[in-house]
Amino acid sequence: MKENAKFDTLSSRLAIITAKAVAQKAYTIELETVITVAFSDIRNLPALGFKQDTPISNKEYVEKWVMRYLKAYENRPSIRKKKPSGTYPDPIMKTILQARLSMANEKFIEQLEAGHQIIMNIENLVGELLEEYLADKLCKDGWCCCWGNTIDAVDFCKVDGTLLQVKNSDNSENSSSSRVRLGTTILKWYRRKSTKQEAFMWDKLHELVGRKDLTEQDFRKYVAGVVKNNPACVFIAEDSKLNI
Numbered sequence: 001m002k003e004n005a006k007f008d009t010l011s012s013r014l015a016i017i018t019a020k021a022v023a024q025k026a027y028t029i030e031l032e033t034v035i036t037v038a039f040s041d042i043r044n045l046p047a048l049g050f051k052q053d054t055p056i057s058n059k060e061y062v063e064k065w066v067m068r069y070l071k072a073y074e075n076r077p078s079i080r081k082k083k084p085s086g087t088y089p090d091p092i093m094k095t096i097l098q099a100r101l102s103m104a105n106e107k108f109i110e111q112l113e114a115g116h117q118i119i120m121n122i123e124n125l126v127g128e129l130l131e132e133y134l135a136d137k138l139c140k141d142g143w144c145c146c147w148g149n150t151i152d153a154v155d156f157c158k159v160d161g162t163l164l165q166v167k168n169s170d171n172s173e174n175s176s177s178s179r180v181r182l183g184t185t186i187l188k189w190y191r192r193k194s195t196k197q198e199a200f201m202w203d204k205l206h207e208l209v210g211r212k213d214l215t216e217q218d219f220r221k222y223v224a225g226v227v228k229n230n231p232a233c234v235f236i237a238e239d240s241k242l243n244i
Helices: 012-026 029-038 060-072 090-101 105-141 202-209 214-229
Strands: 163-169 184-192
Touching: 012 029, 012 060, 029 060, 090 105, 105 163, 105 214, 184 202
Parallel strands: 163 184
Antiparallel strands: none
16 A cells, blocks of 8 residues: 555554454454554555545455455465466467477377466466465464465564565566565565576575574475375366376
8 A cells, every 4th residue: 555545544453353353263363463564554555456545444445355365365275276277378389389399299289288388377386385385384483474465565474563575486576576665674585596496595584584494395395295185276177188
C-alpha cells in the first residue's frame, strides 16, 4: 500500500478480532504474528485490489487478507493437487525443433515439447517448495511465513517486526520485491547464483537467521520427499508423451 492510502482505521487489534472471526479454527499464532506485523506499517500491506484513494474498511480488507493467507497455506506444494495448464504450447516451437534437429524422429520432438512444459511448471514450483521448506525449518526460531504475499514483497517475518525476503535465484527478483522502504530494513537472501554452476548461498542465510543446519543437500532431500509423498504437486497428463 502507498503511505497515503486511506483506511477507516489501521488498528491491528481490530484486525486481529476480524481475522479470528474469519479464520475460526484455522486461526494460528503464526497468522496473528503476520497480520500484526503487516498492520504495523501501511507499506507492508498488499493492495488486494482495493482503491487507495478512497477510504478502505478495515473489516473488509482483513476478510480478504485472511482468505488470501489461508488459500495459499492450504495450497502449499506438500498437499496441493496441481491442475493442468489452461494454455497450449506455441506450435512454432515444434517447427523450430524439427528444423534444428532434422535427424530427430517425431516422437523425440514431441517428448521435448512435452518436457519443456513440465520443466516450466517445475521451475515455478521450486520457489514455493523453498518457501515451505523454510517455513518448516524456521518456525521454531520465531519466523512466520507470509503465505500468499500477505506482507508486500516479504516472505517471512518475526513478531519484533524483522522482515525477510527469499528468492530462489539472484535473477528472480521483480520490481515489487526490489522496492525500497525508507526507514525499514528488509533482509534479503537468494538460494542460488544463476551465473555459476552449483553455486548456492546457504551460508549467507545462516548469517541472517543464526542457523547452520540449512543446506542444499537437506533442501533437496525435503523436495524429493514432498514430490514422492504428493506426486500430484507436479501435473503430468495421463496421455503425456513422456509417460512410458
